[in-house]
């Protein structure tokens with residue numbers, strides 16, 4: 327039985343724009359986020375307070391977060407890797423903090439320059455600081471199906487990382503198929519294992535659509551009771567520190583699937599399509615999203 331309602335967490339402004347070769351001008355970012363704020367979304371991951379040398383595309387994080395027009399019904403979140411990032415994010419009045427690490431050593435090292443066990447104390451400091459400032463904290467676990475450096479990830483390894491993150495006081499963990507290799511049988515095996523330890527409400531799924539399997543994996547997740555999904559308008563996205571990673575599942579494609587099955591999201595599909603066309607105009611190329619192609623009249 328499918329859920330009646332699903333929450334969409336729009337990560338395009340962060341996961342999408344971190345991976346575009348072109349630096350999107352700060353004003354354009356702010357306009358896009360304001361446009362997203364008018365679509366019925368209640369959660370937007372706005373930017374990232376990682377080291378600007380590592381992700382120059384989001385070096386304007388503070389300005390973007392400070393200048394967007396806020397809607398009080400929306401949670402405006404940002405990615406934070408360490409205490410230095412938390413300080414910057416709090417100063418820019420972030421609503422919710424997202425910490426992140428990988429289930430595999432290879433990607434963790436490449437992405438945040440530490441081993442898995444060295445990462446926990448760094449994130450604990452962020453979580454403690456964020457909670458003390460009255461902010462909720464979400465956690466990402468990357469490479470939950472497979473790692474571009476280490477190969478397949480064992481579900482038990484994801485449980486190991488998740489247990490430690492939840493122990494810190496994180497409210498929700500988003501499971502990332504960072505390089506978009508997963509298929510439904512693998513997602514099912516992962517979720518069966520996770521759901522022995524955690525409740526479906528504590529989990530969100532974060533699918534990249536590199537091989538066109540994201541919506542199939544969404545279906546498998548819905549069948550396992552998952553009701554929160556990350557997606558990016560236009561199908562933007564990817565991790566520069568995971569070779570071959572490409573876009574997140576497109577928000578508009580996900581909305582089409584959910585709405586046609588009678589699952590409510592509260593998000594206006596047409597308005598998301600328009601936002602996808604806006605970013606296509608800015609970057610001067612068409613994105614992979616199917617519903618954006620339809621909006622272009624193709």
Ligand code: HMG
Nearest residue numbers: 375376377380407410411437438439466468469502504565
């Ligand atoms: P490091 O070089 O090991 O950092 O990088 P460090 O702690 O050794 O510090 C070195 C210098 O950087 C110091 O300055 C710090 O102050 C400064 P110095 O004293 O030498 O002058 N510094 C900072 N400055 C500004 N903001 C900060 C910050 N931190 C340190 N936050 C670090 C470690 C984690 C910072 C670096 O590796 C990094 O920024 N990595 C981010 C990589 C990234 O953003 N990847 C993409 C996001 S993850 C993703 O996309 C996956 C996801 O979508 C889920 C999925 O799909 O699976 C979430």
Ligand code: MG
Nearest residue numbers: 341502504564
């Ligand atoms: Mg991602």
